[in-house]
Amino acid sequence: MSANNKELELVKWARNIADRRNIEFDRILEAIEEGLAISVRRKYDGERIFRIKLNPETGEATIYRQWKVVEEVNVPTREISIEAALFENANIKVGEYIEDIDEDEVIELDRIGYNTFRQIMTSKVRSLENEKIIKSYEPYLGKIVKGRVRQSKNNTVVLSFPEFSRPYENNFDEEAEHHYVEGILRRDGLIPGDRFRNNQEVSALLVALESGDPNKQQMVLSRTSPEFLHALLRRQVPEIQNGIIEVVDIAREPGLRAKVVVRTNDKKLDLIGACLGVKTSRINPITRELRNEKIDIIPFDQDFVTYIHSLLTLSPEEEAQIIIDEKAKMISVAVTAEQLPIAIGQRGVNVRLANQILGWKIHVYDIETFAKQKEEEDQKYISVFETDLQLDHDTARFLVEQGFRNVEELAATSQEELEELFEPEDAKLLKEMANNCVNEYLNAQLEQIEKANIEQGLKELEGMTNEFLIKLIEHNIKTLEDLADLATDELTSYINVSEVIANSLIMQARQIVWFNEEESEA
Numbered sequence: 203m204s205a206n207n208k209e210l211e212l213v214k215w216a217r218n219i220a221d222r223r224n225i226e227f228d229r230i231l232e233a234i235e236e237g238l239a240i241s242v243r244r245k246y247d248g249e250r251i252f253r254i255k256l257n258p259e260t261g262e263a264t265i266y267r268q269w270k271v272v273e274e275v276n277v278p279t280r281e282i283s284i285e286a287a288l289f290e291n292a293n294i295k296v297g298e299y300i301e302d303i304d305e306d307e308v309i310e311l312d313r314i315g316y317n318t319f320r321q322i323m324t325s326k327v328r329s330l331e332n333e334k335i336i337k338s339y340e341p342y343l344g345k346i347v348k349g350r351v352r353q354s355k356n357n358t359v360v361l362s363f364p365e366f367s368r369p370y371e372n373n374f375d376e377e378a379e380h381h382y383v384e385g386i387l388r389r390d391g392l393i394p395g396d397r398f399r400n401n402q403e404v405s406a407l408l409v410a411l412e413s414g415d416p417n418k419q420q421m422v423l424s425r426t427s428p429e430f431l432h433a434l435l436r437r438q439v440p441e442i443q444n445g446i447i448e449v450v451d452i453a454r455e456p457g458l459r460a461k462v463v464v465r466t467n468d469k470k471l472d473l474i475g476a477c478l479g480v481k482t483s484r485i486n487p488i489t490r491e492l493r494n495e496k497i498d499i500i501p502f503d504q505d506f507v508t509y510i511h512s513l514l515t516l517s518p519e520e521e522a523q524i525i526i527d528e529k530a531k532m533i534s535v536a537v538t539a540e541q542l543p544i545a546i547g548q549r550g551v552n553v554r555l556a557n558q559i560l561g562w563k564i565h566v567y568d569i570e571t572f573a574k575q576k577e578e579e580d581q582k583y584i585s586v587f588e589t590d591l592q593l594d595h596d597t598a599r600f601l602v603e604q605g606f607r608n609v610e611e612l613a614a615t616s617q618e619e620l621e622e623l624f625e626p627e628d629a630k631l632l633k634e635m636a637n638n639c640v641n642e643y644l645n646a647q648l649e650q651i652e653k654a655n656i657e658q659g660l661k662e663l664e665g666m667t668n669e670f671l672i673k674l675i676e677h678n679i680k681t682l683e684d685l686a687d688l689a690t691d692e693l694t695s696y697i698n699v700s701e702v703i704a705n706s707l708i709m710q711a712r713q714i715v716w717f718n719e720e721e722s723e724a
Contacts, residue, residue, distance in 0.1 A: 209309065210261030212238075225330050231258060233326035238263070238309055241319045245310075249279045253301060254309070267304040271296050335383040336411050339363065339421060346433045347408045347421070349385045351398045357389040359398055361406075363421060385421035386412075393425050394457040395493040405491065407433055428452035431460055431497075434488045441466075441476050450502050453558035457493045459547065461513065461555045465502040474499045498555075510535065513556040514545045514566070523572065531562045531700035536572030563700040583607050591635050609643070612636040647672055657681040663710045665703055673697045686711040 212234050220227035239252045242265070251268040269282035271294055287294045294300065339347065349361030363383050387396075387406055398404055406423035407430040424430055432449055441447040442464075450463040464473055477499045478485045485497055503509040506526070510533060511518050523536040537545050545566045546553055553564050567575065580602050587598035590609050604623060606612050613636035620629035647668040651661070654675045659682045661671065677696050679685055685693075685708060693704040 209256060209263050213256060213258060213261040219327060223327070223331060225327075225334060227258070229330050230327070231256060233323060233330065237319045237322035237326065240322055241316075242307065242309060244314075244318060246279075249277065251280045251299070252304070252307070253299075263309055265304045265307045265309070266301040267307070268299045268301040271298050271300060332383055335363070336421070339383070339408060340411065342408050343411070344429060344433075345408060346405050346430070346437070347385070347423070348403055348405050349421075349423075351400050351402045351404060352384070354398055354400070357392065359387040359392065359396070359404070361385040361387065361404055361421075361423065383421060385423045387423045387425065391422075391424035391426055393493045393495070396425065406430065425492075426454070426456040428454050428460075431462070431488070431492065434491060435462065435477070438479075438484045438488055439477055441471070446471065447473065447476060451559050453555040454495070455551050455555065457495050459496045459498070459551045459555060460492075461498045461500055461559060463500045463502050463559060473501045500559075510556070510560075510564075513559060514552060514564075515547075516541060516545060521569070523569065525576075530698055531702055532698075533560075533562050533564045534572070535564060535566045536569045537566065539568045539570075542566065542568045557701070561700070561702045563694075587612075590639050591632075609636050609639045613640040644668070650675065654680060659714060660685060660711070663707055665706055670697050670699075670707075682711045682715050686715045 213231070216230040216234055217227055219225065220230045235254045235256055239254045242252045242254070243250060251270065253266040253268055255264045255266070256262070257264075269280060269287075271284055271287045272281045273284060273296060275281045275283050282300055284294070284296050287300050290300055347363065349363045351359060352362045353360040361384070363385050385406070385408075387404070391406070391409075406425045407427055408421055409424045409427060409429075410422040412420045412422055429452075431452055431454060435449065436443045439447065442449060446468055447464050447466045450465055452460065452462050454460040462477070464477060466473055476484075485499075489495060489497060498515060500512045503512060507524055508518060510524055511520070511522065514535065514537075516522055516537065520541055521538055522541070525534040527533070535545065544552070547555075553566055556564055580599075583602045583606070584595065584598040586608060587593045587601055587606075588595060591598075593601075600623075601612065606615075612632070615633075617629055617633050620633055623629070624632060651668065651671050656671060656675065657680060660666065660674075660680070663685075673696050674680070674685070679688070679696070688708055690701050690705045690708060693699075693708060694701060697704070
């Protein structure tokens with residue numbers, strides 16, 4: 203089809219916009235073609251579908267009439283059945299389009315059609331500009347960027363970021379202000395106490411680039427993520443930036459407290475001093491940026507007990523008793539009454555952060571309370587050995603003092619190890635008694651589990667044990683769906699395990715029940 207002056211002018215306009223706004227010419231041309239197609243379609247109240255192709259040199263327009271391939275035709279003017287479409291294209295699929303050149307159709311824009319086209323083009327060009335600016339920030343993902351507040355309401359702060367700005371040195375000149383992209387600090391990305399004025403410069407971590415709405419592509423920001431603190435440390439501490447100091451882990455309760463675990467291979471380096479700086483000159487700017495968030499620098503230690511001391515901000519010299527249950531991933535710590543508030547922290551924050559870093563469940567007690575509870579617990583363990591193995595009180599107490607908590611642990615101990623505690627004959631007899639008792643336990647458990655008709659998939663979860671199954675039966679949890687519906691704290695109240703193990707069991711069940719259901723529905 204021949205080109206008219208209007209179409210040729212549109213092509214020239216596209217080149218002008220592409221050059222002036224640094225957008226690919228082909229993208230502008232595609233937007234014009236789409237806008238014209240929508241305007242032509244408007245003449246038929248949407249009952250027909252068109253595609254328009256413009257020659258980029260001459261402006262010549264080719265108009266294609268389209269039919270969408272469907273299983274069942276409801277609108278014959280814009281749909282075609284898959285059976286009919288296959289006669290024209292053997293490879294066509296449902297959802298694709300069949301098209302023919304429409305020699306009779308012309309592009310005529312009345313006043314309403316022109317306004318529609320102009321609105322479409324304005325929106326498309328803005329979207330392309332926005333997309334270009336968004337892409338210019340891709341190298342800054344996971345880094346600190348600085349924007350200027352445009353709006354703040356409903357616990358959301360909107361920042362503007364000019365095109366091609368630097369992550370740390372934004373220059374908001376007049377021209378740049380006309381070409382900006384929005385950055386969003388949502389409620390979960392704001393530190394408690396964050397209050398910003400319009401036009402105020404704000405630093406945040408760029409965590410994602412969203413483009414769900416073509417006209418509202420946004421930079422998603424956060425001031426609460428551990429990575430934001432990590433990035434601030436890289437900026438302030440050269441040894442971290444250069445890799446001399448490694449940040450092993452970070453846990454935060456934004457605006458309240460944070461723990462940063464660090465280590466180095468340089469034995470001469472003062473880890474804590476390097477991170478804090480002379481008279482805390484390095485850490486203070488970070489604390490101010492984070493609304494006076496208290497930051498603990500913790501040296502990583504291979505010695506688990508020493509590491510726990512550090513995480514709870516207790517010095518190794520402080521009197522403390524630590525009992526570690528590796529199976530349940532639980533730690534009990536007893537400290538003096540004076541040290542108890544320090545170990546727990548304000549509203550329990552110190553323990554919660556230590557839990558996050560270790561992935562274990564930590565309980566902190568004062569020594570007197572701990573001693574009473576320990577004696578009560580020891581008495582329970584003593585009673586188990588007295589009842590199940592018919593041992594005398596002194597022998598049962600001796601086993602508990604040696605760290606044995608149940609008959610299973612005793613049965614799992616080699617005879618050679620037991621002979622270090624008892625005479626060979628006594629060790630052999632004790633081992634046989636423990637093995638027989640465990641077998642009786644196991645048979646009784648298997649019988650109880652069998653009678654309960656527990657779903658097989660529940661039994662096969664990684665980390666599931668017969669002891670856990672018995673506890674679940676007691677609370678009428680017999681299927682994967684029952685387990686998937688539980689919250690982590692509910693499960694830890696049923697079985698004596700850490701939140702990490704409980705969460706793992708629940709997530710496995712949800713993966714099987716919920717996600718498999720979605721796949722089958724799809």
